[in-house]
Amino acid sequence: MEALGTEGAGATSCPSGSIPAGAGCIDAKPVFIDKCVGVQKALRFYTKRWQHWTTLRTGVGQPVRQLERSPQRCPRYLLKIRKAKAAAAHREWNRYFHYHYAWSEWLPDKWQRIGACETGYGRRPGNWRHSNSSYEGAFGFAKVSWDSFKYRADPKAGPYPEDAWQATPRQQYEVALAIYRMYGLSGWGCRNA
Numbered sequence: 654m655e656a657l658g659t660e661g662a663g664a665t666s667c668p669s670g671s672i673p674a675g676a677g678c679i680d681a682k683p684v685f686i687d688k689c690v691g692v693q694k695a696l697r698f699y700t701k702r703w704q705h706w707t708t709l710r711t712g713v714g715q716p717v718r719q720l721e722r723s724p725q726r727c728p729r730y731l732l733k734i735r736k737a738k739a740a741a742a743h744r745e746w747n748r749y750f751h752y753h754y755a756w757s758e759w760l761p762d763k764w765q766r767i768g769a770c771e772t773g774y775g776r777r778p779g780n781w782r783h784s785n786s787s788y789e790g791a792f793g794f795a796k797v798s799w800d801s802f803k804y805r806a807d808p809k810a811g812p813y814p815e816d817a818w819q820a821t822p823r824q825q826y827e828v829a830l831a832i833y834r835m836y837g838l839s840g841w842g843c844r845n846a
Contacts (some may be wrong), residue, residue: 689727696728699735706742710749736742753810753821760826763846768792770843781825782818790817792841798832805831 656664751758756765756778768779779791788795791814794817803813806827813828814820820828 689729692727692729692732696735698734699732699739703735703739703742706739706746710742710746754822756822756826761820764792764826764829766846767838767841767843770846771841778822781820781822784818790820791822792817792819792825792829793843794825794828798840799828802828802831802835805835 679736681800718825760778765777766781768791769775769777771779772783772788779793783790783793789799796816799817803811803824806813806824807830810821810824810827813824817825817828832840
């Protein structure tokens with residue numbers, strides 16, 4: 654009996670990397686027919702979406718291990734997990750955005766008028782990014798007031814940044830409420846707005 658791949662009488666001559674089989678040659682390496690192109694493409698998409706929504710909310714991207722192409726199986730299970738994570742991160746971002754930035758839905762009219770008078774030049778709710786040498790934020794916080802009262806504000810909206818102009822609308826409102834609880838509206842020049 655002749656050994657496979659040896660040349661001799663009756664043996665099939667095959668190119669390098671192939672072995673004889675029956676009347677022809679087959680590759681010695683497993684044949685990988687990539688049936689998972691769509692799955693891998695979707696996996697890359699949902700991984701990017703998950704990273705995008707998480708980065709928007711936290712400011713820090715989530716490290717993701719690079720996926721290797723595996724001839725043994727298709728990563729359908731990983732696609733389901735990544736798709737669910739991307740959807741959850743999107744929902745979490747929507748909750749975060751609504752809580753911190755959708756001021757038109759939760760900011761009382763009185764505070765909108767105060768902000769418009771203090772820094773908005775009549776436009777509600779004022780300029781959230783206002784900053785000059787004395788006052789910051791939509792409600793015109795003195796730097797000393799911001800530093801003193803950000804620790805008394807609702808911790809759910811924190812962590813609070815160093816300066817008022819860097820804070821989200823919700824954070825500015827919570828600090829304004831902390832000042833209001835202590836002094837009423839007397840801290841604002843536009844208290845009668």
